[in-house]
Amino acid sequence: MIKLHQLSKKYEKFEAIQSVSLTVNKGEIHGIIGASGAGKSTLLRLMNLLEMPDAGEVEVDGQTLTKLKSRELRQARKSIGMIFQHFNLVANKTVYENVLVSLELSNVLRKERPGRVMECLRFVGLESLMEKYPAQLSGGQKQRVAIARALANKPKVLLCDEPTSSLDPNTTAEVLGVLENVNKSLGVTIVIVSHEMDVIKSICTKVTVMANGKVFETLATTPQGIQTIDNHPQYFVDQLKKDKMDHA
Numbered sequence: 001m002i003k004l005h006q007l008s009k010k011y012e013k014f015e016a017i018q019s020v021s022l023t024v025n026k027g028e029i030h031g032i033i034g035a036s037g038a039g040k041s042t043l044l045r046l047m048n049l050l051e052m053p054d055a056g057e058v059e060v061d062g063q064t065l066t067k068l069k070s071r072e073l074r075q076a077r078k079s080i081g082m083i084f085q086h087f088n089l090v091a092n093k094t095v096y097e098n099v100l101v102s103l104e105l106s107n108v109l110r111k112e113r114p115g116r117v118m119e120c121l122r123f124v125g126l127e128s129l130m131e132k133y134p135a136q137l138s139g140g141q142k143q144r145v146a147i148a149r150a151l152a153n154k155p156k157v158l159l160c161d162e163p164t165s166s167l168d169p170n171t172t173a174e175v176l177g178v179l180e181n182v183n184k185s186l187g188v189t190i191v192i193v194s195h196e197m198d199v200i201k202s203i204c205t206k207v208t209v210m211a212n213g214k215v216f217e218t219l220a221t222t223p224q225g226i227q228t229i230d231n232h233p234q235y236f237v238d239q240l241k242k243d244k245m246d247h248a
């Protein structure tokens, strides 16, 4: 589904990505993990040419993006959705309007838009919040709006840049559940950049470890399942007391 061939990217003289080749197969949930500065986000942004490589090729769904003219690239990008750590929602638009924007931008027929927006909101379980504004939502709800917006154009690939890094453990679990559902029931291939090992282990079927702008290793993994924690205040008290005893 995604093939990167000897990709390189420099910022001034700094080589952020150094001749990286990587294949993401159709249907995978492919994790990318590594230390801060390893090049994970840059590599993800190269997959839809949000960053242009200095050298190498990017192929997505059989099309070599790096060879396309700007109009063709805009068309090809419709099959690549993206979500971000800080959600990137439009603050003065409602949940409904935030999803609608992506259909307006891609010139979907006007009469088809309302049905498609509602379909996406239903998928992420947010129909009842369609009139709310982003500031009225929790972090998990905001990320679900962003997922609905990314799904609006029926992408084949969803790129996720630290999608749960601003969220608490249970909200992380909620968002990971939605992403797993996007993969399983819609057949969307997912690439997820995270520095959180638990996130990567929970849903990924393949993981690439990056270091210093290079692929250190890519390995197949068995998803361990999504963990939730007890949200009851006594749980936190018990954990704090346990830690104190462990260090006594």
Ligand SMILES: Nc1ncnc2c1ncn2[C@@H]1O[C@H](COP(=O)(O)OP(=O)(O)OP(=O)(O)O)[C@@H](O)[C@H]1O
Pocket: 011, 016, 034, 035, 036, 037, 038, 039, 040, 041, 042, 043, 195
């Ligand atoms: N637009 C930019 N201009 C200059 N340097 C950049 C730019 N984007 C990234 N870099 C540098 O490239 C390197 C890789 O950055 P990148 O964000 O891809 O790493 P990362 O592995 O995602 O790290 P983190 O987990 O901290 O986000 C870093 O040293 C970063 O400072």
